[in-house]
Amino acid sequence: MLGTFKRWLSGPTATQPTDADPLGQLAGAASRQREWRTETPLVAWTRYRNGQPADTFSIGNSFEGLFVSGRSGSGKTSTTGRMAFSAAAKAGYGILCTTTKPTDADEVRAWATQMGRAADLVLVTPERGEFNFLSYQATQGSDTRQLVELLMTLAQAASRNGRAEADDIWAKAMREWLLNALDTLRLAGKPLTMEALAIFAKHAPLSRSAAQGAEWQSRSPLAALLREAVARATRGELTDSQEKDLEVCSHYWLEELPSMADRTRSSIEMTTNATLAPFARGWMRDRFCGGSELTPDLLGDGKIVVLDYNVKEHQESGQLAQLAWKLVVQRWAERRMKAAVQVGLQPEQVRPLMLFSDECQFFLTREDVQFQTTARGSRTAAVYLTQNLPNVIKELGDPHQAHSLLGNLATKIFHCNDEKSTNEWAAQTIGQSLQQRRSFSSSGTAQWSAGASEQRDYDVPPNAFLSLRTGGHENALLCEAVVFRSGARWSNGQHFLTATLPQT
Numbered sequence: 001m002l003g004t005f006k007r008w009l010s011g012p013t014a015t016q017p018t019d020a021d022p023l024g025q026l027a028g029a030a031s032r033q034r035e036w037r038t039e040t041p042l043v044a045w046t047r048y049r050n051g052q053p054a055d056t057f058s059i060g061n062s063f064e065g066l067f068v069s070g071r072s073g074s075g076k077t078s079t080t081g082r083m084a085f086s087a088a089a090k091a092g093y094g095i096l097c098t099t100t101k102p103t104d105a106d107e108v109r110a111w112a113t114q115m116g117r118a119a120d121l122v123l124v125t126p127e128r129g130e131f132n133f134l135s136y137q138a139t140q141g142s143d144t145r146q147l148v149e150l151l152m153t154l155a156q157a158a159s160r161n162g163r164a165e166a167d168d169i170w171a172k173a174m175r176e177w178l179l180n181a182l183d184t185l186r187l188a189g190k191p192l193t194m195e196a197l198a199i200f201a202k203h204a205p206l207s208r209s210a211a212q213g214a215e216w217q218s219r220s221p222l223a224a225l226l227r228e229a230v231a232r233a234t235r236g237e238l239t240d241s242q243e244k245d246l247e248v249c250s251h252y253w254l255e256e257l258p259s260m261a262d263r264t265r266s267s268i269e270m271t272t273n274a275t276l277a278p279f280a281r282g283w284m285r286d287r288f289c290g291g292s293e294l295t296p297d298l299l300g301d302g303k304i305v306v307l308d309y310n311v312k313e314h315q316e317s318g319q320l321a322q323l324a325w326k327l328v329v330q331r332w333a334e335r336r337m338k339a340a341v342q343v344g345l346q347p348e349q350v351r352p353l354m355l356f357s358d359e360c361q362f363f364l365t366r367e368d369v370q371f372q373t374t375a376r377g378s379r380t381a382a383v384y385l386t387q388n389l390p391n392v393i394k395e396l397g398d399p400h401q402a403h404s405l406l407g408n409l410a411t412k413i414f415h416c417n418d419e420k421s422t423n424e425w426a427a428q429t430i431g432q433s434l435q436q437r438r439s440f441s442s443s444g445t446a447q448w449s450a451g452a453s454e455q456r457d458y459d460v461p462p463n464a465f466l467s468l469r470t471g472g473h474e475n476a477l478l479c480e481a482v483v484f485r486s487g488a489r490w491s492n493g494q495h496f497l498t499a500t501l502p503q504t
Ligand SMILES: Nc1ncnc2c1ncn2[C@@H]1O[C@H](COP(=O)(O)OP(=O)(O)OP(=O)(O)O)[C@@H](O)[C@H]1O
Pocket: 070, 071, 072, 073, 074, 075, 076, 077, 078, 079, 387, 470, 471, 472, 473, 477, 503, 504
């Protein structure tokens, strides 16, 4: 095939092969002599009368995840969210913080400043902070298939309202497309960027005859890429195995894709466009398709990286940009533990990481479900806040996935809520026990008898969440929330706790 391909593609290529990535090194998470023991408490939900912490949230608990729900205005951000973030900031965690509203970054900045961490704030905005995540990931040892999975997750997030993600045929075809696009770029010696990938979505030949035609061969940037790869092969710059890959790629773009069923092809192109096109223009191209001035390694140095591409202002682009950061950081978090072990560090010497996501529904993917199962091992604390359960189910597209994720966020804090299914789920999660019921009955005459019966009932019934205090001046800046962690016994002797949390 390579022979045929060489024959009909002609003309020299001008570009030099490059593999740009200025920052590829793993920053030593524990290069400073500090320790973060799992039993160290971070937050006290309640205190004893003498002011000592009674019920705490430790560093170890943070690695098991925190999920916070409550209706809008119930006090999630101003109490639980602020407390978890501030404690982690004070303890020296590296923190990756997503944003939804234009005011979020300022709010987080104020919290960090209050904790003495202003100097560690890194504000990433559409104007500042280059991060070619694709190229960065490749320099961190990810092979093409691992890059494909990263892009698939982004693509699934980009198209989650448009298609059933469980469509296996589509997913398989999409993976194939991405694999060939990434391999072709590598074989042509080009840097891996989202902008470069967009070329394949726009310029692949529409039919086999078009692929043979002079028009496509002379004008299409994809044809130029293939020519460049062939030229490298001719100059002996590709290994035997790479030459075989080039045959596979050529066959894919020139034969397989043009012969694909229209529906499958247009579906792939729509999805790739929805994912790649935003990265190929405007500020997204400027920030994500060049070098990597900022990388997740910052978090290993204890920086607080605030992704100020807030969703309200930047919409889908802002969401995709933050997701790309989050996905790469999750991979980094797992990789750094291996590196730490290799240099002989103890786990508690590895700086903890917090993924702080208010309005987390915008930034959830199915990878979170997987990631959360091993988050403890990567010393990563997921702190996810959202109004209700349906938000999580809608974004993950599947109740089972949602419940699996929530099951792996061990500490759950329920604020005031009037969303029925969330309150029922909260009540079920906390559980049932035998409750005494008093009853009074009349025999019909003037005789009344009193009795008590026992029956199983919710420890915290669904309607209890309706009346929790929501802060504000009318509540003396105090919020109430029910704290639950399976297996925990709290200072009240119960397995759940109603905490009163201050907004100041
Ligand atoms: N320091 C404060 N002083 C007075 N009121 C406050 C203070 N902080 C928050 N509030 C008020 O308390 C209520 C709870 O606010 P908060 O933003 O924490 O809610 P939330 O649960 O995060 O809501 P949402 O889901 O909309 O983000 C709001 O009415 C808010 O205006």
